[in-house]
Structure formats: structure tokens, C-alpha cells
Amino acid sequence: MDGNDVNTGGKCPVMHGGMTSSGTSVTDWWPNALNLDILHQHDSKTNPMGPDFDYREELKKLDVGALKADLHALMTDSQAWWPADWGHYGGLMIRMAWHAAGSYRLADGRGGGGTGNQRFAPLNSWPDNVSLDKARRLLWPIKKKYGNALSWADLIILAGTIAYESMGLKTFGFAFGREDIWHPEKDVYWGSEKEWLAPxxxxxxxxxxxxxxxxxxxxxxxxxxxxxxxxxxxxxxxxxxxxxxxxxxxxxxxxxxxxxxxxxxxxxxxxxxxxxxxEALGPEPEAAGPEAQGMGWVNPNMGxxxxxxxxxxxxxxxxxxxxxxxxxxxxxxxxxxxxxxxxxxxxxxxxxxxxxxxxxxxxxxxxxxxxxxxxxxxxxxxxxxxxxxxxxxxxxxxxxxxxxxFARAWFKLTHRDMGPKARYIGPDVPAEDLIWQDPIPEGPSNYDIGGLKAAIAASGLSQQDMVTTAWDSARTYRGSDMRGGANGARIRLAPQKDWAGNEPERLARVLSVLEPLAAQFGASVADTIVLAGNLGVEMAAAAAGFDITVPFAPGRGDATDEMTDAESFEPLEPIHDGYRNWLKKDYAVAPEELMLDRTQLMGLTAPEMVVLVGGMRAMGTNHGGTAHGVFSEAPGALTTEFFTTLTDMTYTWVDAGEGVYQIRDRNSGKIRGTATRLDLVFGSNSILRAYAEVYAQDDAAEKFVIDFVNAWTKVMNADRFDIA
CATH class of the missing domain: 1.10.420.10 (Peroxidase, domain 2)
Structure with missing residues (x-):
């Protein structure tokens, strides 16, 4: 067909999934639909390094001394295409590192310099980041030289630190270990404004x-x-x-x-x-033409x-x-x-x-x-x-x-989002433990695990007590800044012991049983809490007819009040938990949106979210013991009833008000149970329903148990950087 045929209208002959130039997508027809994209961030398909690449191993090849010498030399090697102020790039490199690290926010741990995200939109084109594209291009020869042994994320922060050294500051230290991402974090919420620098x-x-x-x-x-x-x-x-x-x-x-x-x-x-x-500056990098090669804000008057x-x-x-x-x-x-x-x-x-x-x-x-x-x-x-x-x-x-x-504050600014000190690598890691690093002592691992497990089983704690306490301890983990998690057992310390989401009275009762057992067997309380949760899952699997052992890695330590910056832990307080069907109060954001946010912070995928929610409902682990979404007369068995009920067309769902829905038999009208939006979304959203149907099939019982155990173990070990 002739390319000028009137029927083509000059349009692109390739049928794209979305219109990249306009930023629209086929799903934009339904703006209120639940968007799961945040759970697909940094899919392995975007990573060019391959599944076997290990940055921590590559770092062992890095000649740190040579790298630092090259950076010192760069500071005063002014380039004609972007000349340095007073012949020194220090100010530019410091601003680049500062603006990378300074995007960190305590509330959800997102932002910061730990991923090299300044290379991508929107950060690479923020008004506050004008000309930082030049700083990264100045660093390219060094990145090119050291290759895979040096991430952009580490290089950006190190460049700012070396700049200060070059200008006369004795810095506090530096740690390598930041791994690059390869795709914009477009689902991070930076604000609702539709224009730059809106009031x-x-x-x-x-x-x-x-x-x-x-x-x-x-x-x-x-x-x-x-x-x-x-x-x-x-x-x-x-x-x-x-x-x-x-x-x-x-x-x-x-x-x-x-x-x-x-x-x-x-x-x-x-x-x-x-x-x-x-006003004479050219467009930002993301808006510039191909001839700009990714650089923006061209200044025609720089001379x-x-x-x-x-x-x-x-x-x-x-x-x-x-x-x-x-x-x-x-x-x-x-x-x-x-x-x-x-x-x-x-x-x-x-x-x-x-x-x-x-x-x-x-x-x-x-x-x-x-x-x-x-x-x-x-x-x-x-x-x-x-x-x-x-x-x-x-x-x-x-x-x-x-x-x-200042040196300490700069170190905190540039390392705050790296997580615990166990993740730090390199010869310049400070020996001092800092409270904002959430220090945790090394825990014992040579105790009688089998004996402790048997003692927990005989303690009188219910299966729900075991599972919910372990879950509540581990769910605080967020991969954005590697804070929270079960290691340290901070659930027994302020402020976590008093959080409404942790059911303080129930928690205190469970801890009064587990803490003496931990002391008796020489285990940490952190290990004991997780081991008890694993035992509860094994009991639920057995009740469903499956004999399975949940993997357990001992060695967690117990933090103390002195090791805990209680004020900085306040933002980690859960105000919702879709996995335990709980909201602290009604929010402007839908409960299912909140669940997606928490799921992404925990580092879970959409299928892992689905299997965990279904299993937690089956075991009856709702906050406060509510029955919403627990579609079993005898909860406790790790069965697929949550999914089979949602997909069973003999039932209809009726809005009973106040966020509660009734499950009714279509013929008799008999009420089968109750549910919340957090339950119904797994049947109403087309993607989540597709996952739910996998587990609702007649041949899914064993797969469900195995998948649940794998996802559960991932949550329990999310903060175990010592075994990663």
C-alpha cells in the first residue's frame, strides 16, 4: 500500500500498546481502575545485566584508590564544553550528589541516591536539577573506565564526597553498595500538581x-x-x-x-x-530533541x-x-x-x-x-x-x-537510604555505629531450634497468635530504604509495641510467652517470633493435608531501646494492612491502593500479594479477629477457599454499607459471609482475578501451599542482608 494512501492518514503503521509521545495508554479509558504498575517496577526485563550479575561481587574488583584519584583529578580538569566555576567542578558535583540523596523522604523511604534514579525522569528533568545532566556527562569517562564494578548510584554520591575532600573537608566516610535501577520510577508519588513549581x-x-x-x-x-x-x-x-x-x-x-x-x-x-x-534555556532532557543526546537546558548565551x-x-x-x-x-x-x-x-x-x-x-x-x-x-x-x-x-x-x-550530617544525608550497616561495602566504611542506621547486634544461631519449636507448639499460643505476631513484626520492612522488618524484634520496643495495628494487648500476651522461651533456649526474641510464625503456617498447611517445613534461617538479633531512634520509627507505623484486612480509619485513598503501596514497599509482586492475602484469610489472621473475607467455618487450614468463594457464581455480593459487603446465595438469599473492598478487589480487578483463578482451580491446592510458603519466607527474610 502506498505510504501516502488517504486511509492511512500518515499514521505510524505499527500498532503500539500505548502512545509514547502523548503519554497515554490503552488503559487510560478507565482512569479509576486499579493500576498494578507499581508492583512491576524494575522488572527483570529492564535490567541489561542478566540474572547472574551480583554487584556486591563486582565491587570486589574495584580499585577504590585509583577511582578516588581519578575523581580528584576530574575536579580541576575543566572542559570547554562545560567549563568549571573557578576551574573546579566541586560545587557542581556536590549539588548533583546532594540532589540525588536529598530526594529521600522518611515517610515512605522513597527517593534518595541509593538507586541512581537521577538518571531517569522525572528527576533528570526537574527544574531544581537544571544542568546536573552535565555533571553526569563529566563523570561518564570514569564510569566507562570502571564499568560494572561501579554503579552510577555509587559514583554520583562518591563524586560529591570526593568534591568535599578536594575542597578541604575531612569527610566522615563512604560506603559502596548502591545498585542501579534501569527504568524510571514513574509510579512514585511526587505530588498531584500538573505543572512545575506550582504554588x-x-x-x-x-x-x-x-x-x-x-x-x-x-x-x-x-x-x-x-x-x-x-x-x-x-x-x-x-x-x-x-x-x-x-x-x-x-x-x-x-x-x-x-x-x-x-x-x-x-x-x-x-x-x-x-x-x-x-527563558532562553532550551527544554529539559526529557523534552529535548534527539540531537541533544539526552542533555537539556541548552544555554545559547553561555559563550x-x-x-x-x-x-x-x-x-x-x-x-x-x-x-x-x-x-x-x-x-x-x-x-x-x-x-x-x-x-x-x-x-x-x-x-x-x-x-x-x-x-x-x-x-x-x-x-x-x-x-x-x-x-x-x-x-x-x-x-x-x-x-x-x-x-x-x-x-x-x-x-x-x-x-x-557537617561531615556526619553529609554522611547521613548520602547514606540514609542504604539501610543497615551490613549493606555497607568498602575501605572507608566508618567503624562507629550510628543510631539512624538502626543497629542490630548479631544474634545466636547455635541453639536447639527443634527444641524451641516444640516448646512453642506446647505453649498454648494459638496458630493465629503465632502467625499474626510474626507477620506484624516483619511487615514493617520497606525496600525503599531497607528499614523495618523482623530482625531486631523492635515490635517489642517503643513505639512499635503500642501501635494500634499491632494490637498491643494481644501482642503483649504473646510476647509474655515467647520471650521466656527465647531466653530458655538461648535464642533471640526476633528468631523466636519468626519461628513461631513458621510453625503456625506449618500447622495450617497440615490442616489442609500438606506436610511442609517452612524454611528458617537463625541468627537474628535483638535491638534495645538504646539502639532505637524511636522518633524516626514513627513514620513506619502501619495505618492499614490489607493482608490482615485492617484500616486504622477511612482515608481519601482507596484501601486497595494503600495495599498496593505497602506491597511494593515490602518488595512483593502481584502474584505474591494474591497468595499471601488468600492464605492469611484462610488462617483467620484478620486484625481484631474480624470475619471479613474469612470464607471458612473453621479457619486455620491453608486452603484455597478465599479464591473458590470469590469465583463461585452461585454467590452474589451485596453492599451492606460502612465498607462491608454480604455474600449471599443467589437462590436462597442466605448470607454466606462478609467481605470488604480489600477482599472483593481480588475478584473485581481483571488482573487480580486472573491470579485468583489460578488458585481457585481444582488442581491448585498444593501449588497454593508451596507458593504461600515461598512468599511468607520472603517476607520473614526480607531484612536478612547477612544471608542474601
Whole structure:
């Protein structure tokens, strides 16, 4: 057929599953349908390394000394295609690493620099990340040289750390071990706004009350890492900005002292860029044409000069010596009076009312010229806010204390999402255990496991007590930042022992039985809780007619209150658990959406979610012992009744109000049981129903038990990095 045939209309002759240029998909016809895509993130098909690739093994081949030497050399090897400020790339590399790590948020552990996600949309094209594509291209020769022995994620963070060393800071340490992803995390929720830098009001109940920012968000506007440097919604008010700084840094697990140290230490070096027309910049990387080869924000007016760059729109350095880590930030901020002015790009920034010529920083491209320094609204917040000011005065009185505090805060910023210290690799891993690393002592493994198991069986605990306690202990794990999980048995400590989702009274009763048994056999409480859960699953399998042993790996340790940063564990509190058919209260988000979010954080697939929910219902492990979704007169056997009931057309489902549905016999009208949305979604959603039908088949009983045990074991061992 002629390509110009009127019937083709010039359209692409290939039938795609979706229209990539418009961002639409065939499923967009049904916008309210449950979207399971978040459970398919980072499918193995996107990974070019193959199933046998082991990054931790590859790291053993890395010549760390040579790598660090190459990075030190890079810092002062200015390239004509993107010249370095003052001939030093330190400020650019620090900003790249900072903006990678700084996307971390404590509420759900997502973001951060642990996956190299800055290489992909949306982060690679955020307004706050203008020109960081250049930093990664500058690093490419080093990545190319070291190949698979060095991930992009590790390289990005290490580059920022080496930049600080190059500028005179004694860093606290560095750990390798971040493994790259290979696909955008497009299902991570970064906010509901449909435009970049939309007013902050969109994510606050009250923009003047920073604590009302929508969870799990931490940045004040779409496309920013932290706060607007020009002030709240671009209107300067240092005290209001201080309030937002405090909230947004708290949402990434930083206290006031760490926040002040990071602000001062971050702005002790480098500069902002706004010496030109921001409107003249080309499109961001994801919007640029193929000739741009993945680089964005082309500046037609740069003229080969670093001083002509435009990124944030603010223009100038903070200190007299922007390539040295010193006390210059404090000298400048507290040594001058400041007034609000406009940058060449038209942005609000603070400049000194009066300053000596020799105290001005030199031009980034021409050392014979000096330029005015500047401060952002967030910098002025350190002077205006009483708490931040007192901390800064403490730093000024003791420069060594400031250096140490900043070095530790930088290490925390860049390692917070790596999980426990057991995941750290390399010669520069600090020996000191830090409370934010959620330390757990090594647990015993040479005790009589069989004897302990028999004692648990004879203890009088019900099967439901065993399974629910183990589940509640393990379900806190989230793969986003490798926190939570059964290891450490923190379910017996504050705040977890008092969480409503853990049924405190029941939990205390179960622990009063398991803790003495752990002591009697020389086992950790953490191991004992998991072993009891495994025993409960084995009992349920036996009741269904299957003799199976649930795999058990001893060696978990028991954390103490002193090892636990209780405040930072508060965001891990479950407010819902679809696996135990529980909601703390009604939320704007549908229960099934919440279940998908928790499932993804636990690292489970959609089929694993289906088999676990079906098994938990069959065993009668609902929160509070409710009967919703427990379609058996004698719950406890690991049977497929949940799935056979959902798919049985002899039943109809009737909305009984208040989130409860009745199962009725179509002919007699007799009520067979009750269910919630969390149950019915496994029959109503076409994908989940397809999985449910697998287990509803007459030949599925054994497969169901085996699949449940495998998924259960994955949850129990999710945080066992010592056996991975």
C-alpha cells in the first residue's frame, strides 16, 4: 500500500500498546481502575545485566584508590564544553550528589541516591536539577573506565564526597553498595500538581503551617528538592522559610543542628547560577530533541564561560573563597547586613548592603573581576530564626565542631537510604555505629531450634497468635530504604509495641510467652517470633493435608531501646494492612491502593500479594479477629477457599454499607459471609482475578501451599542482608 494512501492518514503503521509521545495508554479509558504498575517496577526485563550479575561481587574488583584519584583529578580538569566555576567542578558535583540523596523522604523511604534514579525522569528533568545532566556527562569517562564494578548510584554520591575532600573537608566516610535501577520510577508519588513549581498551597492544608504538608511529600513545590530559595511561593520572608526548612528537613530525618550544618556546609562552597535569561534555556532532557543526546537546558548565551550559566536563576557565590571548605559562610552571613535585590535572571536574592572589595568572591570565569556574594531566603533563615541562629553561633565558636557535625550530617544525608550497616561495602566504611542506621547486634544461631519449636507448639499460643505476631513484626520492612522488618524484634520496643495495628494487648500476651522461651533456649526474641510464625503456617498447611517445613534461617538479633531512634520509627507505623484486612480509619485513598503501596514497599509482586492475602484469610489472621473475607467455618487450614468463594457464581455480593459487603446465595438469599473492598478487589480487578483463578482451580491446592510458603519466607527474610 502506498505510504501516502488517504486511509492511512500518515499514521505510524505499527500498532503500539500505548502512545509514547502523548503519554497515554490503552488503559487510560478507565482512569479509576486499579493500576498494578507499581508492583512491576524494575522488572527483570529492564535490567541489561542478566540474572547472574551480583554487584556486591563486582565491587570486589574495584580499585577504590585509583577511582578516588581519578575523581580528584576530574575536579580541576575543566572542559570547554562545560567549563568549571573557578576551574573546579566541586560545587557542581556536590549539588548533583546532594540532589540525588536529598530526594529521600522518611515517610515512605522513597527517593534518595541509593538507586541512581537521577538518571531517569522525572528527576533528570526537574527544574531544581537544571544542568546536573552535565555533571553526569563529566563523570561518564570514569564510569566507562570502571564499568560494572561501579554503579552510577555509587559514583554520583562518591563524586560529591570526593568534591568535599578536594575542597578541604575531612569527610566522615563512604560506603559502596548502591545498585542501579534501569527504568524510571514513574509510579512514585511526587505530588498531584500538573505543572512545575506550582504554588505550594497545592500540597498544604495551610501554607503557613508547614506541618500540614501532604504526606509522604517533603519538598514544598513540584520539581524542588527542598524549599523555594526565593521564599515561600517565591515571596521572601526568612522566618516563614525557616519554618518550611525545619519541616522539610525533618521529613528526611534531620534535626535542627543537622539542618543548620547542612545548609552552612552546603553553601560554604560553590555558587548559584542566574547570570542571564532563564527563558532562553532550551527544554529539559526529557523534552529535548534527539540531537541533544539526552542533555537539556541548552544555554545559547553561555559563550563558553562558567559565569554565564543559568540554573536556579539566583546568581552569585556565598563566600569569598568558593572552592575552599572553611567558615566563610558564617563570616559572610553574620558579618554583613543584607537587603533584597534581583539577580540578572530576575530572581529574588539577598545581597550585602556594604562589603569590601577584597571580601567579594571572584568571577567564576575571570579572576580579575569580583562579584557581589548573595544569600537565599533559606540562608537568611539561619540568621533570623532564633534556634538556627543559636546553632550557627555555636558552630562559629567551635569550627572543628562544625566540621565534624557537617561531615556526619553529609554522611547521613548520602547514606540514609542504604539501610543497615551490613549493606555497607568498602575501605572507608566508618567503624562507629550510628543510631539512624538502626543497629542490630548479631544474634545466636547455635541453639536447639527443634527444641524451641516444640516448646512453642506446647505453649498454648494459638496458630493465629503465632502467625499474626510474626507477620506484624516483619511487615514493617520497606525496600525503599531497607528499614523495618523482623530482625531486631523492635515490635517489642517503643513505639512499635503500642501501635494500634499491632494490637498491643494481644501482642503483649504473646510476647509474655515467647520471650521466656527465647531466653530458655538461648535464642533471640526476633528468631523466636519468626519461628513461631513458621510453625503456625506449618500447622495450617497440615490442616489442609500438606506436610511442609517452612524454611528458617537463625541468627537474628535483638535491638534495645538504646539502639532505637524511636522518633524516626514513627513514620513506619502501619495505618492499614490489607493482608490482615485492617484500616486504622477511612482515608481519601482507596484501601486497595494503600495495599498496593505497602506491597511494593515490602518488595512483593502481584502474584505474591494474591497468595499471601488468600492464605492469611484462610488462617483467620484478620486484625481484631474480624470475619471479613474469612470464607471458612473453621479457619486455620491453608486452603484455597478465599479464591473458590470469590469465583463461585452461585454467590452474589451485596453492599451492606460502612465498607462491608454480604455474600449471599443467589437462590436462597442466605448470607454466606462478609467481605470488604480489600477482599472483593481480588475478584473485581481483571488482573487480580486472573491470579485468583489460578488458585481457585481444582488442581491448585498444593501449588497454593508451596507458593504461600515461598512468599511468607520472603517476607520473614526480607531484612536478612547477612544471608542474601
Amino acid at each position: 505550594s498551597d497545592a500540597r498544604y492544608d495551610d501554607v503557613d503551617a508547614p506541618e500540614t504538608m501532604e504526606n509522604p511529600l517533603a519538598a514544598v513545590q513540584m520539581g524542588l528538592i527542598y524549599v523555594n530559595p526565593e521564599g515561600v511561593n517565591g515571596v521572601s520572608d526568612p522566618q516563614k522559610t525557616a519554618d518550611q526548612v525545619r519541616e522539610t528537613f525533618a521529613r528526611m530525618a534531620m534535626n535542627d543542628e543537622e539542618t543548620a550544618a547542612l545548609t552552612a556546609g552546603g553553601h560554604t562552597v560553590g555558587k548559584t547560577h542566574g547570570n542571564g535569561d532563564a 563558553g564561560k562558567a559565569a554565564n550559566a543559568v540554573t536556579s536563576g539566583l546568581e552569585g557565590a556565598w563566600t569569598t573563597e568558593p572552592t575552599k571548605f572553611d567558615m566563610g559562610f558564617f563570616d559572610m552571613l553574620f558579618g554583613h547586613e543584607w537587603e533584597l535585590r534581583k539577580s540578572p535572571a530576575g530572581a529574588n536574592q539577598w545581597e550585602p548592603v556594604d562589603i569590601k572589595e577584597e571580601d567579594k568572591p571572584r568571577d567564576a570565569s575571570d579572576p580579575t573581576k569580583r562579584r557581589n556574594p548573595m544569600m537565599t531566603d533559606a540562608d537568611m533563615a539561619m540568621k533570623v530564626d532564633p534556634t538556627y541562629r543559636a546553632i550557627c553561633e555555636k558552630f562559629m565558636a567551635d569550627p572543628e565542631y562544625f566540621r565534624d557535625t
